Amino acid sequence: MTTLLDLKPTTKQLVKDITDRLGVAMTSQYDWCFGDTGGPYLVNIWHDSMLENDGEIYFVNRASDWAEENIETAAQVQLNRAAALSALIQTAYYRKEPVHVAILAGVRRRVGLRETSEAHQRELDSVLWYPHHKDDDGRIHVIRGKPQPADFNPSDADRQRQAQEQTPLPPLPKRVEVSGTTIFERDSEVVKAVKGRAVNGCCELCGKEGFKTANGGFYLEAHHVIPLNCGGLDDVRNVVAICADDHRRAHFGEDRHAVRDRMIWEVLAALYPDDTEFFETMDERSHDIQRSDLGQRKLEEHRVDN
Numbered sequence: 001m002t003t004l005l006d007l008k009p010t011t012k013q014l015v016k017d018i019t020d021r022l023g024v025a026m027t028s029q030y031d032w033c034f035g036d037t038g039g040p041y042l043v044n045i046w047h048d049s050m051l052e053n054d055g056e057i058y059f060v061n062r063a064s065d066w067a068e069e070n071i072e073t074a075a076q077v078q079l080n081r082a083a084a085l086s087a088l089i090q091t092a093y094y095r096k097e098p099v100h101v102a103i104l105a106g107v108r109r110r111v112g113l114r115e116t117s118e119a120h121q122r123e124l125d126s127v128l129w130y131p132h133h134k135d136d137d138g139r140i141h142v143i144r145g146k147p148q149p150a151d152f153n154p155s156d157a158d159r160q161r162q163a164q165e166q167t168p169l170p171p172l173p174k175r176v177e178v179s180g181t182t183i184f185e186r187d188s189e190v191v192k193a194v195k196g197r198a199v200n201g202c203c204e205l206c207g208k209e210g211f212k213t214a215n216g217g218f219y220l221e222a223h224h225v226i227p228l229n230c231g232g233l234d235d236v237r238n239v240v241a242i243c244a245d246d247h248r249r250a251h252f253g254e255d256r257h258a259v260r261d262r263m264i265w266e267v268l269a270a271l272y273p274d275d276t277e278f279f280e281t282m283d284e285r286s287h288d289i290q291r292s293d294l295g296q297r298k299l300e301e302h303r304v305d306n
């Protein structure tokens, strides 16, 4: 049986030779991954970041963690490579496609604040790797030589994870009296889950990347598509993470009803394809808001603060 130690590369294959062999376009030899949607895919993974457990050899997709940890010091090109690697593994995961892995060994060190690395050995593994499941932190595990079970459905798995993270029934929002004005407490867990759902810190509506905040994250605002004061639920299926512009537009824009419709059907219903009934109910509420002056007033009253 192959062990992780057996996989440590001893020779240095050229990136160009590997991509040629696989029939993948080589962009820059410094990229961390290669391949377009549909595959074949090639990823470069450091041998010392691979794990072994119970005869399984695997790695965990931590590329976006790396970007977060190094955001202050990494060159933009490194952040882009990390984002590309993470996106490619997600694509393979949702499409249930294997990836080729080139295993790297060499020097990884910090120079000043910056992490630099130099691959001294690089070998293409002859066995395919498969993105399998997400762990409790939502990171994809990629396992060597073990296809996903035929009945595994990545979108269902996402939904189950989200359901487990939530309480079984979404609680009704709490009303809090603040100097005569009724506001609604936001459930920070829902907000956190939704901001985590926004891919690479990009607005879920327009796709624009939120600006970087001083503490290294991306700035997005959580918006309740059917506002809590119009009977909307504090549930991940009623909340989107969007840029500040789109958030104000959702409340005050001339086209706010159309924006709401897109949030329901193009963003949320696409994320939770099995919950059509839920979105049909939201859609009815959405039309109620459009039809009633009170609903529209409530939309404008709604505080735009998170």
Ligand SMILES: [Zn+2]
Binding pocket: 203, 204, 205, 206, 207, 208, 242, 243, 244, 245, 246
């Ligand atoms: Zn936006």
Ligand SMILES: [Zn+2]
Binding pocket: 222, 223, 224, 247, 250, 251, 302, 303, 304
């Ligand atoms: Zn809002």
